[in-house]
Amino acid sequence: MTTAPTIDGLRAETGEDAVPAVTRPAVRRPNRSFVHGLLTNRKATFGAGVVLLFIALALLAPVLAPGDPMRITGAIGEEPSAAHWLGTTAKGQDVLALTLHGARSSLFVGFTVGILATVLGVGVGLASAFFGKVVDEVLSLVTNVFLLVPSLPLLVILAAFLPPGLTTVILVLVLTGWAGSARVLRSQALSIKAKDFVAAAQVSGERPWRIMVAEILPNMASIVMGTLLGCVIGAIGAQAGLEFLGLGDISRVSWGTNLYWAGNEGALMTGAWWVFVPSGFAIAAVAFALAMINYAVDEVTNPRLRKVKHAGRTGRREEGRA
Template identity: 75%
Template sequence: MTSVILQQPTEAKAARKTNRGFIHGLITNKKAMTGMAIMLVFIVLALAAPVLFPDDPSRITGMASLEPDSEHWLGTTAKGQDVLALTIHGARSSLLVGLTVGFASTFIGILVGLASAYFGKFIDEALSLLTNVFLLLPGLPLLVILAAFLPPGLGTVILVLTVTGWAGSARVLRAQALSIRSKDFVAAAVVSGERAGRIMFREILPNMASIVMGTLLACVIYGIGAQAGLEFLGLGDVSTVSWGNNLFWAGNEGALLTGSWWVFIPSGLCIALVAFALALINYAVDEVTNPRLRKIRKPATTERGAAQ
């Protein structure tokens, strides 16, 4: 028992060192920095939207279906609304929903995964059964049913996407927590009389930083894409300016049929770019934590010697 307790500080120190190495690896990774730069641009534009376009973005500002010009950089819709204003203001709603759903789904996944892995037995069986039920339910039909019967609004979209999106993250985090639960430093914390909450959140969770980060990014991508899909089907609040509603109105107004590409491409491209940026960061997390994905850089002197 004494040897297990003495081993706890050493392994905890090693875990903190690993987390510092993980953060340093992300900062020096080109994929991560590229993804973060793209996300930073969208976040800054979303925050600056009321300054860039202080008026209502849905108001009519010009003739209908104008092509991009010096006055309307992305043209106008069939109603005469400025597409650039709609796109930038739409970033506020879409990013808000995506980030909120991502954090909420990941938080629920952490709670369920840690509790299931740490307590085991009946609690593990009950939580695993609940998780499996949500995993087996068809996602899109459940989204449509919940969104159709609940009052429209951003709160409803966030609630629906969180309810349908937490199970996958809980399953992944439970598997990771189970492997850490068997480590010696966790056993030492149990023997020393630490409370269950402290062991889960101070001993197990910090060693899951990489998998939590990857899960969070995946949930954010899911939130943004699922919101756009629901709103494109007309199941969101059509009075809200968002990328999904921009695509919904573009489809209703026949932008594709009339060749008004500037109406639907900006919002669709923004969704794709945000998903691409988050996927880059997610892949960078895998690179940092998985040695098999790291590129082995040969010294320059070796390469020159081989060329000679």
């Protein structure tokens, strides 16, 4: 039986020091149990179920409440009844139809702004961290400017001077919502850039865009998802706030315009709670569900939270046995 030659034997045969082959460090990929952890997490399951329910209601709004939701279908200020499950407004419009159709606009704006703001933040953060020097200084300066300018006054000014419409709302919310995520992602990307597998990829001659997308970005999956969920929550709330102030397109049905017309028609003063509660509850429910998913992501990816959760379960079991 033959044995593999050792390094000392190779040195003796060649007469010179043999240099062992340099192996590339293994790339640290995200934990494969990340998706499985989310699927088995109760918070994530509950949050995803609520969000999917509202998305389904928004998609089925033309079927559940056909026709123009702003048309007059009943008596003025009618309380919830069998004919109108959520009552009617001061104009005689069905509140259920307004709520269902309003979900289409609010959810569309929320997820669109969340995706665009996250993509812009990821691009700026990765480029700033990877290229450094002049690129980092310029992008950091732009990011700091958007962070220092108060977001609410900027929202009001842009929405007041730009033509009203869904595109304007999306543009304004993206411009005012990407800077915070870019700063957080830049810090995370700087930490990952210092790892050995990134240096090995640079030495091997990989292109910068491939290193950012294939090496650095996969290791930021959890923080990117958290950023996305936070941007969606902020966009839904910001759109509702703008439209409640009358700075959006009040001719379009959304949860924000429903609250705007409820305030103008004195629903709170007259005690017509059924006019503004459904839209307000929908905004709060979607935001709470997305926050639950965000907390579940932290719980799955953060070992400390998992240890605290496991310790709590162990303590409850011990108390039950006692």
